[in-house]
Amino acid sequence: MLPPAVDSLLTDEALSEAPLARSKTIPSAWYVDPAFHAFDRDAVLARTWQYVGPASRVRNHGDFMSDVIAGNPIVIVRTKDGELKGWFNVCKHRGGPLAMEECGHSKVLQCKYHGWTYLLDGALRGVPRFDRTELFDKKDFSLDPVAVHEWQGMIFCCIEPGQAPPFEEVLAGIVERIAPLELGGLGFHQRDRYDVKANWKVYVDNYLEGYHIPLVHPDLCDVLDFRSYQTDTMEHYSLQHSPLKDDDNIYGSASEQAFYYFIYPNIMLNILPGRLQVNRVDPQAWNACQTVFDYYYTSETLAADPGRIQADRTFSDQVQAEDIDICERVQAGLESRAYDQGRFSYDLEGGVHHFQQLLKRSYRNARETGS
Ligand SMILES: [Fe+2]
Known part of the structure; x- marks a missing residue:
């Protein structure tokens, strides 16, 4: 269900497409109704490739780069195998931050709140002072992934993996054109x-x-x-x-x-x-x-x-x-x-x-x- 405030403004008429010569601009309500803020993040930005930063910041094993994408803290890392991985920069314990700096170097991701520690592949490894917590399995608390793509020295990500069109399709033709x-x-x-x-x-x-x-x-x-x-x-x-x-x-x-x-x-x-x-x-x-x-x-x-x-x-x-x-x-x-x-x-x-x-x-x- 869409938020009612958004739904009521997405009329067939407002959503209809017309050629440039005949088209109206989009309704002002889409710029000024507060409900469109969360809606745009979820329905538009979360489902597209977002630029994160320079690939040079995540060249070597343990390099990381963090940012906030469509309102969501994320962290991009380079694993031991040389792979790029992206995670929500959100600890599964109480929502704390794993990476606080814009970029840096660390072989693990440790939450800065209570010290939960994750491997760069997203698996939870270290959980201090949790021996007496019952029915707790670390496997249920891995980090949530974001999709990552490197292109022309830049890192892009999509926080709803699988929802964005294939990366190469989105930027097709740019390298050749310039x-x-x-x-x-x-x-x-x-x-x-x-x-x-x-x-x-x-x-x-x-x-x-x-x-x-x-x-x-x-x-x-x-x-x-x-x-x-x-x-x-x-x-x-x-x-x-x-x-x-x-x-x-x-x-x-x-x-x-x-x-x-x-x-x-x-x-x-x-x-x-x-x-x-x-x-x-x-x-x-x-x-x-x-x-x-x-x-x-x-x-x-x-x-x-x-x-x-x-x-x-x-x-x-x-x-x-x-x-x-x-x-x-x-x-x-x-x-x-x-x-x-x-x-x-x-x-x-x-x-x-x-x-x-x-x-x-x-x-x-x-x-x-x-x-
Ligand atoms: Fe301008």
Whole structure:
């Protein structure tokens, strides 16, 4: 059963799909009803591949990396056999945390609350002071698994294993499209987080169109050849791409491209010559989200060009501040009584329409299966 508040807003009309030229935007209630917060996490984010972090953090036996994915603490480990495994970072005793740091090294996972100890294969091994507890079998208290996949130097996971489409199908074609650029050869540099007082779907919609660039990002408009800005939509992702404008901008020359990949429902790969920035949009509440920004560069840039890295981050910070400001104002507009549904620019909002169609598909699935 879906929560009644959600069910009543998933009408056939709201869920119907129409081609871009005729479609309305999704109803404002889907952005402002508090019930959609848990629903989006369960029906959308938990059933898709989520970016976790750089594979370089879990290269060797005992390396681990932890994060919170769709509201759930998880930990990724590298086992003795060299396998990647993912677990909920939740002790089966009283729900305590196994890994507290974002990354580190340990040959076992020990709960930081009462010291229950698990092997990296998820089996419970050590249980202090439990001799007099009756009818207790450690085998019943193994960690719950999450699905893990490594791709191009990055780790992805799905917290409902078996529910996401096969990984290779989701990202099919990206490696070929961006060649000769290679993401796997880039090295991780840093992670930034930004809090946004808007529903996560507001942030995603905004990411997916270049329509707002001239007004909201005048400086970015000077870097991109905006007249050539294009959006392609594929089954599970869309791509906005644009040639760069002149030879002396901070990102490269006019012969090179900027690629903005959006992987449904909340992951972005922003690719410029020699640089990758990965974004993950994490819902925090019905009216708040946090965006994670991970930066990767070539080894030459990392070793010898701190100026480029600093300029990249400063400019990205500026664009992000502009986006956060407009998203927070849009959230207020969506909450107002003056707005319900709008329309799309055929030329410049195809990516938003694509996202909203996929969202409707996730919602319809949840309605059909009742969960
Ligand atoms: Fe923007």
